[in-house]
Amino acid sequence: MKSKLDKKQIAAILKEMAVLLEILGENPFKVRAHENAARVIEGLPNLEELVARDALISVKGIGEAMAKKVKTLMETGELPAHQRLLEKVPPGVLEMIKIPGVGPKKIRTLWQELNIISVDELEEACSKNLLAELKGFGKKTQENILRNIAQYRRFRERHLISDALQAARELVSALSTLSVIERCDIAGSLRRRKETVKDIDLVVSAAPEHRNDIMNFFVSLPEVDSITMKGETKSTVVLTSGISADLRIVSDDQYPFLLHHLTGSKEHNVALRQHALQLGLKISEYGLFKGEEMLPCNDEAELFQKLGMQYIPPELRENMGEIEAALAHRIPKLIELEDLLGIIHVHTNWSDGVNTIEEMARACMERGYQYLAISDHSQAATYANGLNEERIRQQHAEIDDLNTRLTPFRILKSIECDIMADGSLDFPDEILSLFDLVIVSVHSRFNMSEEEATQRIIRAMENPFVTILGHPTGRLLLARDGYPLNQSKVIEAAARLGVAIEINANPHRLDLDWRMCRYAIQKGVKLSINPDAHRIEGLKDVEYGVGIARKGWVEKKDVLNTWSAEEVLNFARNRHS
DNA sequence: GCCGTTTTCGGCCCGACTGTTTTCAGTCG
Numbered sequence: 042m043k044s045k046l047d048k049k050q051i052a053a054i055l056k057e058m059a060v061l062l063e064i065l066g067e068n069p070f071k072v073r074a075h076e077n078a079a080r081v082i083e084g085l086p087n088l089e090e091l092v093a094r095d096a097l098i099s100v101k102g103i104g105e106a107m108a109k110k111v112k113t114l115m116e117t118g119e120l121p122a123h124q125r126l127l128e129k130v131p132p133g134v135l136e137m138i139k140i141p142g143v144g145p146k147k148i149r150t151l152w153q154e155l156n157i158i159s160v161d162e163l164e165e166a167c168s169k170n171l172l173a174e175l176k177g178f179g180k181k182t183q184e185n186i187l188r189n190i191a192q193y194r195r196f197r198e199r200h201l202i203s204d205a206l207q208a209a210r211e212l213v214s215a216l217s218t219l220s221v222i223e224r225c226d227i228a229g230s231l232r233r234r235k236e237t238v239k240d241i242d243l244v245v246s247a248a249p250e251h252r253n254d255i256m257n258f259f260v261s262l263p264e265v266d267s268i269t270m271k272g273e274t275k276s277t278v279v280l281t282s283g284i285s286a287d288l289r290i291v292s293d294d295q296y297p298f299l300l301h302h303l304t305g306s307k308e309h310n311v312a313l314r315q316h317a318l319q320l321g322l323k324i325s326e327y328g329l330f331k332g333e334e335m336l337p338c339n340d341e342a343e344l345f346q347k348l349g350m351q352y353i354p355p356e357l358r359e360n361m362g363e364i365e366a367a368l369a370h371r372i373p374k375l376i377e378l379e380d381l382l383g384i385i386h387v388h389t390n391w392s393d394g395v396n397t398i399e400e401m402a403r404a405c406m407e408r409g410y411q412y413l414a415i416s417d418h419s420q421a422a423t424y425a426n427g428l429n430e431e432r433i434r435q436q437h438a439e440i441d442d443l444n445t446r447l448t449p450f451r452i453l454k455s456i457e458c459d460i461m462a463d464g465s466l467d468f469p470d471e472i473l474s475l476f477d478l479v480i481v482s483v484h485s486r487f488n489m490s491e492e493e494a495t496q497r498i499i500r501a502m503e504n505p506f507v508t509i510l511g512h513p514t515g516r517l518l519l520a521r522d523g524y525p526l527n528q529s530k531v532i533e534a535a536a537r538l539g540v541a542i543e544i545n546a547n548p549h550r551l552d553l554d555w556r557m558c559r560y561a562i563q564k565g566v567k568l569s570i571n572p573d574a575h576r577i578e579g580l581k582d583v584e585y586g587v588g589i590a591r592k593g594w595v596e597k598k599d600v601l602n603t604w605s606a607e608e609v610l611n612f613a614r615n616r617h618s
Numbered sequence: 619g620c621c622g623t624t625t626t627c628g629g630c631c632c633g634a635c636t637g638t639t640t641t642c643a644g645t646c647g
Contacts, residue, residue, distance in 0.1 A: 070630055074619035104620050142636090144645050179638055229647085242647085275634055287647085289634090302632085307647065314631045325632055 054238025558593025
C-alpha cells in the first residue's frame with residue numbers, strides 16, 4: 042500500500058487539529074495528545090511499516106484512536122475528524138495563532154464577539170480601537186497585537202542555526218564582561234542544536250542585588266533593536282538581525298536547574314519531571330525538591346545523578362528515548378568535533394568555489410586535519426563550471442604535485458558527480474575509476490514522484506564506484522523542501538550496498554536530517570560529516586554537522602571522516618574491488 | 619486522547635510576565 046501522505050504532512054494535520062481543538066475550547070489534554078502524537082510521528086523512521094503491520098499503537102504517545110487516524114490519513118489522505126474541525130472554524134482564524142500574544146482563548150473571543158476571522162481583520166480592528174472595549178482586552182493588548190502583526194509579517198521565518206549561534210555567542214561574550222555574572226550559557230533549541238531555531242535563550246546566574254543592572258545592560262546592548270518585555274528575572278528583546286533573545290537570571294545555586302529547564306525540550310522536561318515524581322521528587326527551574334527540602338546540585342550532571350540517571354547531552358533531549366537510555370546507563374558516547382580527522386566535500390575555483398586547492402588544503406592543515414577530499418562539480422553542472430574529463434586530468438596533476446609538497450598532509454581526488462534523471466551518473470566508470478572517492482548528488486529535476494526519485498537515487502548508489510551519497514533530500518532550510526523521497530528505503534539500500542551517506546553540514550542544508558541519522562546508524566550505514574565548503578570560511582560548518590550527528594545519537598565509529606585517509610581509501614576501494 | 623510495578627479511571631509539569639484586573643486569565647516556553 043502506497044501512503045498518500047508522508048509523515049511530515051500527517052504530523053502537520055495533527056498539529057493543526059491540536060490548534061483547532063484548543064480554539065474550540067476542548068479538553069487541553071486531548072490537545073496535548075495531538076501535539077505529542079504529531080511530534081512522535083515526525084521522528085519515526087519506519088512509519089509506513091508500523092502502520093502496515095498495525096503496530097503503531099505500540100509506540101509511546103500513540104493510542105488506539107490516534108493509530109486509527111494515522112492509518113486513515115495514510116490510506117485516504119484525509120481525516121473526517123480533521124474535516125469536521127475545519128468546518129467549525131473559519132479558514133483565516135488558524136493563521137491568527139501565529140501572532141505572538143494571541144492564543145486560542147483570545148482567538149475564540151475575537152471570533153465570537155467581533156467576528157474577526159483573519160489576521161488582516163484583526164489588524165483593522167486594532168487600528169479602529171475595537172479591541173480595547175472587549176472584556177479581558179485593553180489598550181495595551183491592542184497595541185501589542187498591532188506591533189506583533191507587523192513583526193510577524195517582517196520575520197515570520199525561523200532562523201538558521203548558524204545565524205542564531207553567532208548572535209548568541211556575541212551576546213554571551215558581551216554579558217561575560219560583567220564581573221557580577223557568575224555563570225552564563227546559551228540554552229534552548231540552540232543548545233540542543235536544532236537545525237533551525239525560533240529564538241535565542243540565555244541563562245545567567247548572579248546575586249539578586251545585581252539583577253537590575255544586568256537586565257539594564259542586556260536591553261541596552263547595541264545589537265538590541267527593541268524590547269519586548271523586561272522584568273527582574275526575565276527579559277525579551279528583538280535583535281537588529283530580527284532574532285528574538287530571552288535572558289533569564291537566577292541565583293547561582295539555582296543555575297543548573299534553570300539551565301536544564303530552558304534547554305528543554307519541553308517534551309524532555311515533562312518526561313523528566315514525571316520520572317522525578319515517581320521518585321517522590323519535584324523538579325522546577327528553581328531546584329530539585331524532596332517535599333520542602335531542596336537537594337542542591339552544582340551542575341546538570343549532578344541533577345541527572347540525583348535522579349539515578351546518566352548525564353544526557355543537550356542534543357539528545359527530545360524525549361526520544363534518552364530518558365530510558367540514561368536510566369539504563371546506555372547513553373552512547375557521542376561524536377565530537379575533535380574526532381574528525383579529515384575534511385570531505387570541498388569545492389575550489391576549479392568549479393564554483395572561491396579558493397584554490399592549495400588554499401583550501403593549507404586552511405585544513407592549519408586547523409589540524411590530516412587530509413582533504415576535493416569534490417568539485419561534474420560536467421553536467423554547467424551552471425557551476427563542472428569539470429569534464431580533460432579538466433579532471435589537469436586537476437589531478439595539480440593534486441599530485443601538491444601532495445608531494447604538502448606531505449604528510451594528503452589531498453584526496455574526489456568529485457561531486459551529478460545523478461542524472463534516470464539514476465545514471467554523469468561519468469562512465471572509466472572516469473569514475475580515476476577518483477579516490479566519489480560523492481553522488483541530485484542537482485536537477487526536483488519534481489519527480491517519490492517513487493521515481495527514490496529509484497533514481499538507489500540506482501545511482503548501485504554503481505560500485507560510488508562512495509558517498511551527497512545531501513540526500515536536497516532540502517534548503519527555510520527556503521525549499523527536499524524532493525519527495527522514501528528516506529528509509531534509501532538508507533536501507535545504502536546499508537545493503539555499503540555506500541556512506543553524507544550529513545551535509547552547510548547550515549542551509551543539514552541533510553541527512555538528524556531524525557534519519559539515527560535510523561541510518563541502526564542499519565549500519567556509515568555517515569560522513571561534510572562541509573560542502575565553497576570557500577575557506579565554509580570549513581567551520583562541520584560544527585553544525587557534528588551537532589546534527591549528535592542529535593542522531595551518532596558515535597565516532599559511525600562516521601567515515603573520523604578515520605585516517607588510508608582507512609577512507611580502503612572503504613572506497615572495497616566497493617569496487 | 620494517552621497511560622498504568624499501587625491504578626482500565628482519574629489523573630495529565632511548572633512558573634514568569636503582561637495586562638486587566640482587585641485576585642486572575644492568558645500566553646509563552
